[in-house]
Amino acid sequence: MVVEKNVPLQSYNTFGIIARAHNLVRIADEAAAREVVADAMWRGMPKFVLGGGSNIVLTGDVKPLVLKVEILGRTLIETQPRAWIVEAGAGENWADFVRWTLEQDLPGLENLALIPGTVGASPVQNIGAYGVELQDRFESLDALDLNTGRSFTLNAAQCAFGYRDSVFKHPPALAGQEDSLQQGFGLEGRALITRVRFRLPRPWKPVLGYLDLERKMRETGVADPGAQQIHDWICAIRSAKLPDPRVIGNAGSFFKNPTVTPEQCADIIAREPRIVHYPMPDGSIKLAAGWLIDACGWKGKTVGNAGVYEKQALVLVNRGGATPATGGEVMTLAGAIQTSVYERFGIRLEPEPVVI
Ligand code: EPU
Numbered sequence: 001m002v003v004e005k006n007v008p009l010q011s012y013n014t015f016g017i018i019a020r021a022h023n024l025v026r027i028a029d030e031a032a033a034r035e036v037v038a039d040a041m042w043r044g045m046p047k048f049v050l051g052g053g054s055n056i057v058l059t060g061d062v063k064p065l066v067l068k069v070e071i072l073g074r075t076l077i078e079t080q081p082r083a084w085i086v087e088a089g090a091g092e093n094w095a096d097f098v099r100w101t102l103e104q105d106l107p108g109l110e111n112l113a114l115i116p117g118t119v120g121a122s123p124v125q126n127i128g129a130y131g132v133e134l135q136d137r138f139e140s141l142d143a144l145d146l147n148t149g150r151s152f153t154l155n156a157a158q159c160a161f162g163y164r165d166s167v168f169k170h171p172p173a174l175a176g177q178e179d180s181l182q183q184g185f186g187l188e189g190r191a192l193i194t195r196v197r198f199r200l201p202r203p204w205k206p207v208l209g210y211l212d213l214e215r216k217m218r219e220t221g222v223a224d225p226g227a228q229q230i231h232d233w234i235c236a237i238r239s240a241k242l243p244d245p246r247v248i249g250n251a252g253s254f255f256k257n258p259t260v261t262p263e264q265c266a267d268i269i270a271r272e273p274r275i276v277h278y279p280m281p282d283g284s285i286k287l288a289a290g291w292l293i294d295a296c297g298w299k300g301k302t303v304g305n306a307g308v309y310e311k312q313a314l315v316l317v318n319r320g321g322a323t324p325a326t327g328g329e330v331m332t333l334a335g336a337i338q339t340s341v342y343e344r345f346g347i348r349l350e351p352e353p354v355v356i
Contacts, residue, residue, distance in 0.1 A: 001035050005022070006020050007024040009050075009053070009066075012050060014117075014249060014251055015318050015325075016324050017324060021062045024068055025068070026068050033144045037147075045064070046063070048062055052116060054115075054117035055353045057251065057330050057331065057355045069090045069118065069194075071092075072092055074086070077197065082202055083201050085139055085199055090119055090193045095113065097119055098110065099231070102228050106200055107228075108200030108201060111130040113238070114234065123168065123196060124169065125164045125165070125169065126166050130210045131213075133163075138196075143187075144192045147190060151194075163257075168187050172185060206226075213237075216236075241312045243309055248309075249320070250316060254314060254352060255293070255334075255349040256289065268346075272295070293349075296340045298337055303329055304325060305318065305326075306329040306330040
C-alpha cells in the first residue's frame with residue numbers, strides 16, 4: 001500500500017481550493033480498500049473518501065487519511081424484460097458514464113447529463129436534475145465498511161434517499177450499535193462505495209416535464225425527442241447557466257432548495273408575490289433558493305476571491321485565478337448569504353456541499 005504524503009488537492013476539488021492531504025492512498029479496486037482497513041498503522045484512524053471532489057469545500061489541509069477512489073469499469077450486467085441493469089465503478093466520471101450508456105443504447109440517465117463528480121458520489125447526495133433523481137434509476141451499490149473491512153450491498157430503501165440526501169450523509173450509530181449497519185443508521189465517514197448499479201426502465205420513456213426542456217421543444221419544433229437529443233439539450237441548458245468547473249471553480253448548487261409549509265409559503269407570498277415556489281407531492285412547498293439569493297441582491301457579488309455566479313445565484317464560484325479563494329472565504333460568503341436570506345424571508349438555507 002503506497003501512502004503519498006502532502007498531496008496537493010487543488011486539482012481534486014472542483015472549487016479549485018488550495019489544500020493538501022497529509023496522507024493519501026489511491027484505491028483502484030476493492031482489494032486496495034481492504035488493505036487500507038487491515039493496515040496496522042491506519043486501522044482505526046480517521047479516513048476521508050474523496051470522489052470527484054465536486055461537492056466539497058476544503059477549509060484547510062485534510063488530516064484524515066484521504067482515500068482517493070479510482071475504481072473503474074462500466075458493464076451491462078443484465079437485460080431484464082422491464083429494465084437494463086448497468087454497473088459502474090465508483091471512480092468513473094459521472095458525465096462520461098452517462099454518455100457511454102447512451103452510446104450503448106441504454107437510455108435513462110440523459111436528464112442527469114453533465115453533472116460533475118464521480119459515479120461513487122452520485123448516491124451520496126442523490127444527484128438530481130431536470131425531473132430525474134438518482135433514486136429513480138438506482139438498483140443497488142457495493143461498499144466497504146471502513147471500520148470492519150466487510151463488504152456489503154445496499155438497495156434503494158437501505159440508502160434512505162431524500163432530496164440531496166442519503167444514509168451516507170448522516171452520522172453513524174452510537175458505540176455499541178455498530179452491528180446495525182444494515183438497519184438504516186447513518187454511514188457518514190464509514191462507507192467506501194465501490195460499485196453502483198443502475199436500473200434503466202424498459203421501454204424507455206422520456207422525462208420532459210421541466211420548463212427548460214419544454215422551451216427547447218418549442219424552440220426546435222421537436223415534439224418527441226430521443227434520449228440522445230434530451231442529453232444534448234440538457235448539456236446546452238446546463239452550460240448556458242452553470243459555470244464549467246474546469247474554467248471557473250464551483251461545486252454546483254451551493255444551497256438546497258428549502259421546503260416550507262403551505263401556511264409559511266402563503267405568508268411569504270403575501271409579502272413577496274413574485275417568489276418562485278413549487279408544490280411537492282407530500283404537500284410541502286419547495287422554494288427556489290436561487291431566487292431568494294437573487295432577490296437579496298447577491299448575484300455577481302464577491303467576498304475576497306469567492307463570488308456569486310452572475311447567471312445563477314445558487315452557485316458560488318472561485319474567482320481567484322492565480323490566487324484562488326480559500327475555503328474560509330467561500331464559507332464567509334455562504335454565511336453572509338444565509339444571514340441576509342434569513343433576515344429578509346425568515347428562511348434558513350442549508351448548504352449542499354460537505355464542508356471539510
Ligand atoms: N432563479 C432566479 N435567480 C437565480 C437562480 C434561479 O430567479 O439566480 C429562479 C429561476 O428563474 C427558476 C428557479 O429559480 O425559476 C429555479 O432555478 P433552476 O430551474 O435553475 O433550478 P434550481 O432550483 O436553481 C435545481 C438543482 C440543480 C439542477 C436544476 C435543474 C438544487 C439545489 N439544484 O436548481 O442541481 O441542475 O434544479 O433541475 O436542487 C446541483 O445540485 O448542483 C445542481 C446544479
